[in-house]
Amino acid sequence: MSAHDYLGxxxxxxxxxLFCEDVELARVAASAGTPCYxxxxxxxxxxxxxxxxxxxxxxxxxxxxxxxxSNLSILKLLAGAGSSFDIVSGGExxxxxxxxxxxxKIVFSGVGKTAAEIEEALAAGIGCFNCESETELALxxxxxxxxxxxxxxxxxxxxxxxxxxxxxxxxxxxxxxxxIGIGEVEDVYRRALNLRHVTMAGVSCHIGSQMLDPAPxxxxxxxxLALTARLRSLGAPIEHLDFGGGLGIxxxxxxxxxxxxxxxxxxxxxxxxxxxxxxxxxxxxxxxSAGVLLTRVLNRKKTEAKEFVVIDAAMNDLLRPxxxxxxxxxxxxxxxxxxxxxxxxxxxxxxxxxxYIAKNRRLANVMPGDLLAVCSAGAYGFVMSSNYxxxxxxxxxxxxxxxxxxxxxxxxxxxxxxxx
Ligand SMILES: *Cc1c(COP(=O)(O)O)cnc(C)c1O
Numbered sequence: 001m002s003a004h005d006y007l008g009x010x011x012x013x014x015x016x017x018l019f020c021e022d023v024e025l026a027r028v029a030a031s032a033g034t035p036c037y038x039x040x041x042x043x044x045x046x047x048x049x050x051x052x053x054x055x056x057x058x059x060x061x062x063x064x065x066x067x068x069x070s071n072l073s074i075l076k077l078l079a080g081a082g083s084s085f086d087i088v089s090g091g092e093x094x095x096x097x098x099x100x101x102x103x104x105k106i107v108f109s110g111v112g113k114t115a116a117e118i119e120e121a122l123a124a125g126i127g128c129f130n131c132e133s134e135t136e137l138a139l140x141x142x143x144x145x146x147x148x149x150x151x152x153x154x155x156x157x158x159x160x161x162x163x164x165x166x167x168x169x170x171x172x173x174x175x176x177x178x179x180i181g182i183g184e185v186e187d188v189y190r191r192a193l194n195l196r197h198v199t200m201a202g203v204s205c206h207i208g209s210q211m212l213d214p215a216p217x218x219x220x221x222x223x224x225l226a227l228t229a230r231l232r233s234l235g236a237p238i239e240h241l242d243f244g245g246g247l248g249i250x251x252x253x254x255x256x257x258x259x260x261x262x263x264x265x266x267x268x269x270x271x272x273x274x275x276x277x278x279x280x281x282x283x284x285x286x287x288x289s290a291g292v293l294l295t296r297v298l299n300r301k302k303t304e305a306k307e308f309v310v311i312d313a314a315m316n317d318l319l320r321p322x323x324x325x326x327x328x329x330x331x332x333x334x335x336x337x338x339x340x341x342x343x344x345x346x347x348x349x350x351x352x353x354x355x356y357i358a359k360n361r362r363l364a365n366v367m368p369g370d371l372l373a374v375c376s377a378g379a380y381g382f383v384m385s386s387n388y389x390x391x392x393x394x395x396x397x398x399x400x401x402x403x404x405x406x407x408x409x410x411x412x413x414x415x416x417x418x419x420x
Pocket of ligand 1: 065067068086109110206208209210244245246247281282283284285379
């Protein structure tokens with residue numbers, strides 16, 4: 001891994017000027033304005049392909065987790081590359097179908113699917129429901145019966161493994177709202193085999209997000225594989241295992257992340273004796289490093305206690321620091337040796353003390369008007385943005401080689417009041 005991985009996939013300095021692929025980012029800011037999300041097409045596709053190729057000859061599906069970044073152009077890009085999709089709502093189903101995704105390669109996850117969403121998914125002919133409880137399974141059976149269909153289902157098992165990540169994004173422990181406990185799941189499969197409109201085709205799990213240690217992934221896989229053997233002996237026709245997403249990306253210069261090829265290779269080796277199709281649901285590790293948030297410095301402010309760099313991006317644009325205390329590197333678009341450094345809080349214009357992008361950060365000594373890139377913001381960035389403080393949501397731009405185009409227009413004031 002190179003020392004500048006935190007800049008992201010597709011982003012690099014050329015003579016102290018920050019580029020995305022062959023486009024100088026200052027050009028994007030001049031044309032699209034700020035704040036603005038910028039994604040590298042090559043960055044996204046190379047991460048997708050790294051997953052796809054890591055499986056080698058093992059039958060598999062790489063189900064991109066749409067919630068990480070659901071822009072239609074990005075979904076189209078991935079659909080064109082052959083991706084499957086992991087959705088968590090009827091809205092995401094709508095997006096994937098609009099983007100030309102193959103319905104048979106959609107898996108529907110999530111802990112609170114409504115009857116209406118389940119019926120939309122059945123009507124579209126999705127590949128599998130990752131089901132979170134016995135009552136949800138009964139609901140899927142009833143919906144399928146009404147539509148005269150059969151639903152392929154996997155139960156989401158909670159393997160009770162500590163993914164060693166932030167508590168807000170850890171999902172595999174037994175006091176979590178997600179999945180069915182590994183101790184009770186066999187009984188649920190046994191009863192589910194009697195449902196007439198459901199086929200128990202798989203087992204799924206997802207133990208957390210931003211995992212930097214590959215050990216829990218292997219441990220969870222072994223528990224799920226042992227369970228699969230027991231389920232088959234009950235007569236369950238298990239054809240696939242879904243290991244979920246969760247691989248981490250380098251948000252800091254010091255982060256070392258599990259390589260995709262080695263992690264997937266290890267899963268394939270563990271699962272090989274079972275002859276199963278393997279699914280994964282990566283979100284962050286496909287789009288996260290392939291995007292930045294461009295922002296302009298509005299002001300510098302000094303109080304008795306602190307120095308502040310006020311920028312035009314705020315918590316409504318990028319919620320992760322406020323929500324998870326997440327760290328994003330902040331890189332100047334022009335890195336001048338004479339600039340020096342400042343230690344400051346980097347904050348937005350929103351009226352909340354939680355509105356910050358970085359705290360006590362040493363960064364380039366930027367002045368009002370200077371441009372910055374908030375790195376690794378391609379996942380859980382724009383999708384979590386809001387109109388809080390009546391701020392129109394940012395534009396999104398996709399870079400390909402030496403071209404770029406707007407893939408979502410900046411919202412207008414009229415957009416703010418639509419529907420009111
Ligand atoms: C959020 C989520 C993912 C994607 O997680 P990443 O950390 O973005 O890879 C995959 N599967 C399920 C069920 C999820 O909830």
